[in-house]
Amino acid sequence: MNDKIIATLRSDQQPSSVQKDKILTFLNKKYGENIELIWEKDDEISHGFILQVGADVYDWSMIGKINQLRSSLEKVSIDSDNYVSLIKENVKNWNPEVNSMEIGYVEETGDGIAIVSGLKSVNYGEIVYFENGQKALVQDIQSEDIGCMIFGKDDEILEGTKVYRTGKTAGIPVGNMMLGRVVNALGESIDGLGDLKSDEYYPIEKPAPEILDRKSVDRPLETGLLSIDSMFPIGRGQRELIIGDRQTGKTAIAMDTIVNQKGKNVICIYVAIGQKASSIAQITENLKKRGALDYTIIVAATASQSSSMQYIAPYSGTAIAEYFMDHGKDVLIVYDDLSKHAIAYRTISLLLGRSPGREAYPGDVFYLHSRLLERSAQLSDERGGGSITALPIVETQAGDISSYIPTNVISITDGQIFLESDLFFSGQRPAVNVGLSVSRVGGAAQTKAVKKAASTLRLELAQYREMEIFTQFSSDLDETTKNQLKFGKGLMQLLKQNQYSPLSQSEQVITLVVALNKMLLNVEEKDVKSTMYGIISYIKNHKPAIIEEIELKNVLSDNVKEQIILSAGEYLEARK
């Protein structure tokens, strides 16, 4: 190779020829004869100079020397009797060492991305920092330069700004002090309640638990929503996708689930990606009002923040969740939503110059979400038995679940709750589409009581839907068909549930037993819901033993089932 090695000398004053010769002699000794010395003016270096050869940097500037002196003085033992003389000794014999460290320079910046040259041995995922102390995450490594995502505002970072390595990967503070707080994607408080201090840091990206460290999902995570707990039960450690068009009640399901965890020893983390700050304020307020904020942490990267912050938010949220899982706790994490997350990543990738693939997303967008969701787990007893249950949310366009991001996330999760616009606008809320929703592992975790009580529900609803379509245009229906339609309509009424009004296990069981035994056939459709409330409070007030047995034993014995039917009969009789 005949290429010359370029050595760059930076100082505020042009070096004299004697100085230049000395430096060249040093360079020739160290790097051989084939070297060229270039001088660049840098007003920030007063006294001394910085010499850079490839990745090696020799800091002979005043600041560099002072830093070296400081660290050499730190080695002096404080206990020494003759402390002062030791310092004197140290200063007298002190010789500035030639340290090599990597310094990079910003080549290009904009849209929260900086292209940096000179950091030859930097690692993917490493945190680097700029002269002004601002940090960035290395996201792209090319042969000539690297691309990094700047955290925070990028307007102070200009071409030529120096960049330093930290040798560390991104981490965020974790701990109990975060409960009840709202933090940004870097774990910094944004709720005005003061700084969060922690001695513990968790990396935001971490390999998922190994198969041997996991066990099967077998404990329920109740949402309090009859339509989900009865037909699509979720287990602790499961990943259940909530998917649907805009404004179909996706966030509402997640919120209800969080509120329902009160007193159930579950820590909840709500990760808001690309939402308006006002929505996040509203969510915080709603949780607070219902006493659910005490056990919840909100990680928010708002729509006004950079794509970088939106991109790392779910990983940061997961790191916080992992801390609790490692301490044997059960955690519920909501990612609201991963469609916006994918868009943030697409923006970053396009800015980094990666080639776009399907729907302009980069090729690794699947890996993006799979490595995130794989971190949800039910840990084995040896690992403490903690768990992370994930409720990722994905937004569809016109109900199309076969587009790129929805199909990806569907294939990564253990099932999906599909919400439908038509149902939502017809007043069927939560708007769960019973035909397209599924929960693949939750069955093993569902409480025996609900499982037994709900056994025929899906089938009945499927038959109702089919019949409804067939009879849409016919006027004269026979009595059996009419009754069956009425029965189905009644069931649909009972699956309606207002926001923030979770049903307990026993309330769900009573509803299912009464409804599936066709006890409400003579009740007007509009009165079905209120009649059911009446039956439940009648049992609560007059037959508390029924409630107690279900809640304590989590099973539905034939005896209890009979008692529910009897009590409901008594109530309906008395109402006549």
Ligand code: ATP
């Ligand atoms: P976006 O796509 O904007 O994020 P989303 O799918 O998350 O919307 P939500 O914000 O949860 O939908 O709900 C939309 C509206 O419907 C809200 O005003 C919410 O209060 C209302 N809503 C949701 N669920 C119910 C329910 N079960 N009963 C009554 N109203 C509901």
Ligand code: MG
């Ligand atoms: Mg929403």
